[in-house]
Structure formats: C-alpha cells, structure tokens
Amino acid sequence: MRTRAGCQMDPVGVRRGLQDALMRSLDSEAHLGSEALVRERRALLHDGADLVQELLLEPVLPYDSTAPIGPIARATGLTDQETGLLTRALFSSPPEGFKLRQHQADSWQIAATDRGRHNPIVTSGTGSGKTEAFLLPVLSRLLLEGRTWQRPHGVERWWEVEQRPRWRQLRPESPDNAMRTMILYPMNALVEDQIVRLRRALRTIWDLGDPRSGSVATHQRRRGRGTFRAIVPWILCRRLPRSCGVKRRITSCSVTRVTLPSWHSSPIPGGSRCRPAGT
Known part of the structure; x- marks a missing residue:
C-alpha cells in the first residue's frame, strides 16, 4: 500500500x-x-x-470473542437495559449477540464476586482489550450502586449569596462521599488517552455534558454562561474533591505519591472505605 x-x-x-x-x-x-x-x-x-x-x-495476536455478554452481565446482577448501556458505552455495539474476549469475561466475573479472589491481573498483549477488562467490573459496580442514588439536586449557586458563612460544594449529593475507583497509569501520556476513552464511555451511560476550558473567545463567553450553569457533573474547582470527595479518580502513580501523604489532600482518599472494584 x-x-x-x-x-x-x-x-x-x-x-x-x-x-x-x-x-x-x-x-x-x-x-x-x-x-x-x-x-x-x-x-x-x-x-x-x-x-x-x-x-x-511487536506481533499482535488475534483474540477471539467467545463469551456472550448477556449471561455474564445477568450473573453480576445487571438488567438487560443496564447491559445495553454498558455494551454501547465500552464497545459501541448493541448487546444482542455481542461476545467478550475470554480474559475480559474472566476479569469481570472474578472482580464481581464477593468470595475468594476478586483482584484479577490481565497480562494479555497490545490491542487485546485490557482497558475494557477492568472498566467492565468498575462501571457495572457503579451501575448497581447507582440504583439507590437519588436524583441529583440542582446547582447551589453559593457564589451569588452576599453573606455566606463558609464555602459549600456546588451540588450536594445523596450517595456517601467516597472514592469508588482509582485508576493508575504509569505514564501521563496513557492518562490523557484513557481519560478520553473513559469520558466517552461515561457520557454514553450518564448524560454528563462536556466541561469547557476557561480559554474561551470573548464573543463566546456570553453564550457559554448558560452552558456553564448546566455543567454540574464535572469538577471545575479544586476545593470540590477535598470537601465532598470523588467517585472516580484517574491519576498517575507519581501524583498519588504526592497527594496521599499530603494533609491538604488527605480528605480525598480518607473518606473512602469501600473495597476496590479490582486491581
């Protein structure tokens, strides 16, 4: 060619x-x-x-898709509707007739169990779908937990109040403030790529909108005010994760080494007492 x-x-x-x-x-x-x-x-x-x-x-070996996603999803507790959301989010495919690769199915089943081993390690080659192997149990667990979550409240515009006793979070939520998932990558370049993939998947499951950067042209600022008020699921302030926690955190090992011992960032992991979805 x-x-x-x-x-x-x-x-x-x-x-x-x-x-x-x-x-x-x-x-x-x-x-x-x-x-x-x-x-x-x-x-x-x-x-x-x-x-x-x-x-x-590097030779890229073919990995056959042999495990139907439907029975595995039902065994983990997902409904057919939730299975459809998850399949379209991660694979851009309808769930009917869709099959997982064997290591993806094994990782999901092992991580979803509450007995015995629940920390799978996937060592397959490049292009084998390792990202999906750990996102499947993570997102499915969030879907299961999300059934009990109440509908988020509206944006609390504390910045518009003239006299306020102290800073408050943008939007109080009903679930407990705790970090459900921490995703670590060895290099920042991988983090940037995976953030795009994870954001695309989450946008399919939950209507998260899209955070805008602060460098907006002058003629677009007035138009963007309404968009900014609608951006409620994304963290746009550094004080939010310290005060109310985060459910999913994507970071690198070097950043984690700095933030974990720091007293200033200690509330972020300190509020989490949940068992990890997998490593």
Whole structure:
C-alpha cells in the first residue's frame, strides 16, 4: 500500500520517511552554506546518530470473542437495559449477540464476586482489550450502586449569596462521599488517552455534558454562561474533591505519591472505605 506521496506504508518506509523529514527540518533550521558540510552532516546523522530509533516490531495476536455478554452481565446482577448501556458505552455495539474476549469475561466475573479472589491481573498483549477488562467490573459496580442514588439536586449557586458563612460544594449529593475507583497509569501520556476513552464511555451511560476550558473567545463567553450553569457533573474547582470527595479518580502513580501523604489532600482518599472494584 502506498500513500499519495508514493512512500510505502510499512514500518521500514515510515522510518525512512520520518528520518528524511527530520533531516530536511534540520537543514532548514541550521542552514549551512557549504554543500560538502551538509552532505557530511547528513552522513553522520544517517549512520552514527540516534536520529531515529531502530524498529521495534511487536506481533499482535488475534483474540477471539467467545463469551456472550448477556449471561455474564445477568450473573453480576445487571438488567438487560443496564447491559445495553454498558455494551454501547465500552464497545459501541448493541448487546444482542455481542461476545467478550475470554480474559475480559474472566476479569469481570472474578472482580464481581464477593468470595475468594476478586483482584484479577490481565497480562494479555497490545490491542487485546485490557482497558475494557477492568472498566467492565468498575462501571457495572457503579451501575448497581447507582440504583439507590437519588436524583441529583440542582446547582447551589453559593457564589451569588452576599453573606455566606463558609464555602459549600456546588451540588450536594445523596450517595456517601467516597472514592469508588482509582485508576493508575504509569505514564501521563496513557492518562490523557484513557481519560478520553473513559469520558466517552461515561457520557454514553450518564448524560454528563462536556466541561469547557476557561480559554474561551470573548464573543463566546456570553453564550457559554448558560452552558456553564448546566455543567454540574464535572469538577471545575479544586476545593470540590477535598470537601465532598470523588467517585472516580484517574491519576498517575507519581501524583498519588504526592497527594496521599499530603494533609491538604488527605480528605480525598480518607473518606473512602469501600473495597476496590479490582486491581
């Protein structure tokens, strides 16, 4: 297969194209008037320098989908409607006839049990669906717990009150304030990617809207006021998790090492007394 430029779309062709692009960029940024010096620099970069790393090829083995999701979901206590929400959220597929990979089914069943082992470890390869293997038990447990939650109250606009005794959270909630899930990743790059995936899944299950950044153009600020008032499920203030807790927290190991011993952040994990959904 070839691109429009005629380069082969294989690992060797991609590496060669990337190397040529970096060399052209270097020639442009650090221009030399002598063609001989340019050729010598190119030869050094091509042969001796680590301008482009050597190829690392990882075979991706096919993983067959063999476990129907319906019986497993019913065994964990989910209704057909909740199973449909979960399947569409994680796999963008209807539940009818959908099958899980075996390690996903095993992880869900082990994490959902209250007896014996309930901390699965999934070591399958790249592209095998490891993320879904731990999100299935986490989200299904939240769905089960969410049955008893009352409808959230409206936004309490404490900032509009002239005389207020102390700061209050944006919206009081009926469930106990406790962190239900902590998701740790070894690198921040993985956190950014997984936040997008988890937000997309949660947006399918619960109508969470979408938090907007503060860098909004001037002509859009007036239009965004109504949107801001409607953004109630997202944490937009650092004081919220310290005062009322969080149900799901996505962070990295380095950040956790800083926040856990800190007295300033201690209420965040300190209010949680629930058994983790899985590790």
